[in-house]
Amino acid sequence: MRYNKNKPAVLLLQDGTIFHGNSVGIEGIATGELCFNTGMTGYQEVFTDPSYFGQLMITTNAHIGNYGVKNDEVESESMKISGLICKNFNNGFSRIGGDGDLRNYFIEQNKVVISDVDTRAVVRHIRDKGAMNAIISTTIIDIEDLKEKLSKIPSMEGLELSSSVCTKESYFFGDKKSAHKVAVLDLGVKRNILNCLKDRGCYLKVFPMHTSFEEMNNWSPDGFFLSNGPGDPSAMPEVIKQVKKITSDGRPVFGICLGHQALAISEGISTYKMHNGHRGINHPVLNLETGKAEVTSQNHGFGISEEDIAKSENVEITHQNLNDKTIEGIRLKNKNCFSVQYHPESSPGPHDSRYLFDKFVERMKIYKNKD
Numbered sequence: 001m002r003y004n005k006n007k008p009a010v011l012l013l014q015d016g017t018i019f020h021g022n023s024v025g026i027e028g029i030a031t032g033e034l035c036f037n038t039g040m041t042g043y044q045e046v047f048t049d050p051s052y053f054g055q056l057m058i059t060t061n062a063h064i065g066n067y068g069v070k071n072d073e074v075e076s077e078s079m080k081i082s083g084l085i086c087k088n089f090n091n092g093f094s095r096i097g098g099d100g101d102l103r104n105y106f107i108e109q110n111k112v113v114i115s116d117v118d119t120r121a122v123v124r125h126i127r128d129k130g131a132m133n134a135i136i137s138t139t140i141i142d143i144e145d146l147k148e149k150l151s152k153i154p155s156m157e158g159l160e161l162s163s164s165v166c167t168k169e170s171y172f173f174g175d176k177k178s179a180h181k182v183a184v185l186d187l188g189v190k191r192n193i194l195n196c197l198k199d200r201g202c203y204l205k206v207f208p209m210h211t212s213f214e215e216m217n218n219w220s221p222d223g224f225f226l227s228n229g230p231g232d233p234s235a236m237p238e239v240i241k242q243v244k245k246i247t248s249d250g251r252p253v254f255g256i257c258l259g260h261q262a263l264a265i266s267e268g269i270s271t272y273k274m275h276n277g278h279r280g281i282n283h284p285v286l287n288l289e290t291g292k293a294e295v296t297s298q299n300h301g302f303g304i305s306e307e308d309i310a311k312s313e314n315v316e317i318t319h320q321n322l323n324d325k326t327i328e329g330i331r332l333k334n335k336n337c338f339s340v341q342y343h344p345e346s347s348p349g350p351h352d353s354r355y356l357f358d359k360f361v362e363r364m365k366i367y368k369n370k371d
Contacts, residue, residue, distance in 0.1 A: 007138055009114035011085055012146045014132040017125060021085070021117035023138035025103055029149065030083030030112040032056040033156045034134040035301065036123045038280035041067075042348020043102075047081050048074040050165040050188030051257060051299050053230040054156065056134050057081040058119055065102035068093030075190040075347060079109040080165065080230075083136050085122065089115035112136055130275045131156070131301060156301060157273045161231030162187040162239075162258065166209040173206060174198035180364050183207060183221035185246075187239070187258045188229025192347035196357045197225065210238060213245035222364045223252040226259025228343065233261035233271050233302055240265050247337050252363035254356070255339030257300055263339045264304040264330060267315050274326075277301035278342075281349035284322040285329075285342060293322065296342040297349025303327060303341070336363060 006022035013019075013034065036058040037046055043064055046052065064086045084106070093101045106113050114136050126132060135150040165188040173184075173194045179201040184194070186206050197204055205219050209229075216224070224246045243266040247253050255263040261271050278298040285294045303326050309315050319329030319340055331338040338360075344353035 006115070008141065009136065009138040010141055010143075010146065011114060011117060011122070011134060011136050012143060012150060013125070013134045014150060015129060016147075018143065019117050019122055021114040024089050024113040024115050025107045026110060026112060027138045028112045029135060029137045029139060030056060031133065031135045031150065031153045032082035033131055033301070034058065034122075034126055035131060035277065035279055036060055036126070037299075038282070039348060042281060044069050044073045045075050045348045046299075047079045047084070048076045049190055049299060050076050050080050051190070051228050051230050053080045053161050053165050053188065054159070055081055055230075056083050056085060056136060058085045058122055060119060060123055063088045063090060065090035066093060067095040068098035068101050069105045070097065071099045075192060076165070079106075079111055081111070083112040084114070085117050085119065085136060086113070086115050087117060087119045089113065112138060114138065127276060131273075131277060157232055158235050159231050160235035162209050162229040162236060165230060167206055168208060170205060170207050170211070173204040174202060176203055178203035180223065180361060181205070181219065181221045182223050182225050182364075183216040183219060184225045184227060185209065185211065185216070185239075185242070185259070187227045187262070189227035190343070190345060190347065192345040193225075193227065193256065196345045196354065200357055200361045202361065209236070211242070213242045213249070216246070217249070221251070222368055223254070223360065224249075225360075226253065226255035226262055226339070228257030228259060230258070232273075233258055233265060236262070247332065247335050250336060250367070252360060252367055253335070253337040254360040255337075256343060256345075257341060260330070260339035260341050261302060261304055263337060264315070267312065267332065269308040269312065269315060270305045271302050272305060274301055274303050278321070281346070283342065285353075286320050286322050287318065288320060289318055294352040295350045296328075296344070296353055297346045298342045300341055304330070336367065
């Protein structure tokens with residue numbers, strides 16, 4: 001058994017609330033919007049999800065790190081959260097086939113972790129007060145110094161972050177001999193989304209977020225995919241211009257998370273900052289077309305306006321959250337497009353919604369055979 005002596009650490013919230021804990025791994029400071037994830041498993045996939053870029057993560061599960069890490073259980077090439085706040089951090093792990101422990105993983109990724117925090121109290125606080133920026137420190141304990149640093153952190157509202165995590169160069173994914181070619185607009189795409197498309201006979205070309213429709217169209221894809229990603233969807237007007245061109249083309253379009261929001265904005269539907277957002281792997285969603293409920297994996301802090309949809313002739317709600325009635329999916333009546341707010345690739349999470357990838361592939365088959 002290895003014992004590590006941890007130094008005192010502090011968590012300071014934007015509203016001045018203070019929580020204390022202990023450092024784990026490297027010393028330093030981390031800032032970002034404070035959010036919480038309620039999943040009991042899948043922490044490595046969560047930490048490497050590009051949609052979490054710029055956020056401090058609170059894990060509500062009491063124990064983190066107990067099954068270590070595996071090199072292939074990642075959603076991107078590096079950890080994307082700004083830092084971690086948890087209750088009990090396991091320095092060792094118990095798992096056949098594990099590649100290492102979580103503590104060293106955080107050290108290698110140069111990410112700050114504080115443990116022994118009353119995470120239940122923190123979550124209850126931001127659940128009531130709403131999402132807010134925060135700072136964690138294992139080096140500076142002086143609250144006034146931390147308040148000054150925290151005051152310089154921009155709000156997530158109005159912040160464009162996809163350019164920080166999307167690919168800088170186009171690349172191919174999958175088998176070139178596959179039946180379908182899909183152009184992926186990378187706003188911060190998760191690796192398992194690409195896997196879900198590849199497994200259904202799709203050959204992908206992943207394009208940077210600022211790629212024009214004309215450049216994507218030159219590859220002659222059978223369909224377009226709008227990916228997930230971080231930040232405020234209303235802060236990327238150039239992307240929305242290209243999405244309008246994509247959706248007007250006639251070929252099938254499928255959007256997830258930020259891609260769902262971009263699709264909505266391109267149709268005149270506004271977005272808004274949610275009180276806390278949805279982050280976890282057991283969110284119930286009602287499919288309004290089938291009447292069936294799905295247990296879903298979610299990670300988003302923005303939503304689309306139900307009031308705007310009610311005024312729209314072309315946008316129809318297809319999925320609704322059963323907890324708070326927010327919009328979880330739409331389709332365009334006059335275009336070959338649909339999208340969902342949640343994550344059907346479910347990494348981590350249940351597989352209830354993976355039929356949506358099948359639906360996208362079926363639409364491409366129909367479009368290709370229509371003549």
